[in-house]
Amino acid sequence: MTVDNLINWFPFGTEWPVLTFVTAVIICALPVFLFIAVYALVAIYAELKISSFMQDKVGPMGQGVGLHAWKFGILQPVADALKLILKEDIIPDLADKKLFVMAPFIVFVGAFISFAALPFGQNIIIADMNIGIFYILAVGSLSVIGIILAGWSSNNKWSLYGGMRSAAQIISYEIPAGLSIISIVMLTGTLSMQGIIEFQSGTIWGVLPNWIIFNNPFSFIAFFIFFISGVAECNRTPFDIPEAESELVAGAFTEYSGMRYAFFFLSEYAEMFVISAIAVTAFLGGWNSPISGFMNSSGWGVFWFMLKSLSLIFLMIWFRWTLPRLRVDQLMSICWKVFLPFSLVNIFGVGIWSLLVG
């Protein structure tokens, strides 16, 4: 289901090309938005329950008469979302109103349009661009602009701190993440998401799945560099420095409330999914089954893709409830002194590997 197919399928495509294009894009965007909303609710519920399990408590539980978050507190995230939507929307008097209003949507757009190039299944991708992975990396960095705007426009010192920290952090971590992806691109010779996944079908020596993570030692390291940088880009613990609760109250989001705050929240979860999906696509075989030939049809592809992505999200949740937070300079030194040199060596290593072995 790509946009191109949809456009070709419309009978009046040649007569009103603009209308056709807009309709096709909207038809594709609506399910994505729905997917993000539903996924965010599920992920929030999962985070509540997983953290509760790790912290020896029960988490949300429905109790008493009436609906009360229903069985096992399943409706808790719905109640949370409703609460945020219904809350008063406060804009501080001295805030830069236009930027303040715009910021959450810019952040969300950055995460939202990345979904256009995510390969959910063999045929389920909105736009299978020939520069898919490059596109995602490019639009993914849009969200940092929104966070800086939020920090600046709030006219609050905590927000400013949060915005500046997050700018430094996200931009820095994009470099090792991008360099790790470059080593993948060198290996596969394509920037298309589907192309990268197709490269990973089959097995290595008939045992291991032919995923890039197992392809050579360098790509094995590249996976970890990419994934950790990705966690840093999502501002998740141990890299949640921009919103460091115990230091900056809520960082860039301090002055936000209600719906606007909900959008920041939503985009954080959407970004987690994007990062996990890229990691799955680039390193873990995308929609390929882990056991060659086992449940490997295009329908099961969606299952495998979601399973792998959600496992990585679980990993992020696990990090969050286990680790303390790094300090801002330690974060930077890890990025520039460890990840950057390693990912440069990786590029070199992958080059030599594909010359000699591949």
Added chain:
Amino acid sequence: MGVIHGDLMTLNIGPQHPSTHGVLRLKVKTDGEIISEVEPIIGYLHRCFEKHCENVTYDQVIPYTDRCDYIASMNNNFGYAVTIEALMEIKVPERVEYIRIIVAELNRIASHLLALGTYGLDVGAFTPFLYMFRDRERILDLFETLCGARLLYNYIWVGGLSHDLPRDFVESVFSFLDYFEPKIEEYNELLTYNKIFIERTADIGVLPPEVAISFGVTGPNLRGSGVKWDIRKDDPYSIYDKFDYDIPIGAGEMGTVGDCWDRYYVRMVEMKESAKIIRQALKGLPAGDVHQALPKKIRPPKGSIYKRTESPRGDLAYYIVSDGSPIPYRLKMRSPAFTALSVLGEISQGWMMSDVIAILGSLDIVLGEIDR
């Protein structure tokens, strides 16, 4: 590499802030992330403790002492009772002394659990906080069976206790200790030896011993700086000299002696030592009547006394002037957290924003006691 200094920005941390541990305001001058000056501003929780005490009888002071260091009320009661008893020269029964030490040490564990848990929160680890609160809860449950209250006990009275131990209390404390001691290993694995935690706390906010002494810092903060000073050993009160326990001091295991990690770890080891004391006290607990020595009317002779005890936060002392009436003429409380906070400006200069929070957390202050 040259350092470029920008203009300083004044930032108010608090009085409403997640990690000021109460209503403390820190006026901070920052140069980007670097802190060049910290000025703690206190008094938001001032409740005229000392003036109140001059208007109520001696036994009515005890509930007020509860509300000073509300994390370790037993120790506050204990210090006050010991002071008045020394002034009146009352000898309390052996059983009372044992029970007092058991509850005081239990409260020390509870207080350290809270300190360490919130310290985890300060550096961003959420889960250890809940683990430690889970275990602190069991101590509070024990206290609830003991005196009905979970936070402000009013349990240790001058000359005795408000109640004797409830049935099965000794067994419950033993079973709590059996449960609790292995948990310390769990905390160590989860937080103490976590690489990120060590990075955040080792070598940060080093408090050299001579600075600590000159500021009058006491308790775990002083011991974290490697000074072996504990009132329980060095100026024994009650029957602490009967028990066998160690005084842990900071050794600079992960960095410099006197850094945040040392102050943290001293508290962790102190919990083990407290458990050791409780076990010995439970084994030696004699029978007797806890109300036997309660004076009918507390009317100390004319004179004054200064007596110090070791609360979880350090050297907690009461200075009491009596004019022979049933009401204290003057009562002064020496707060260990107050002196600990006074050293903050000295040791947090030049550190980063996040470090100041970590240093403040490692000092383990209680605003109720600072402001009084």
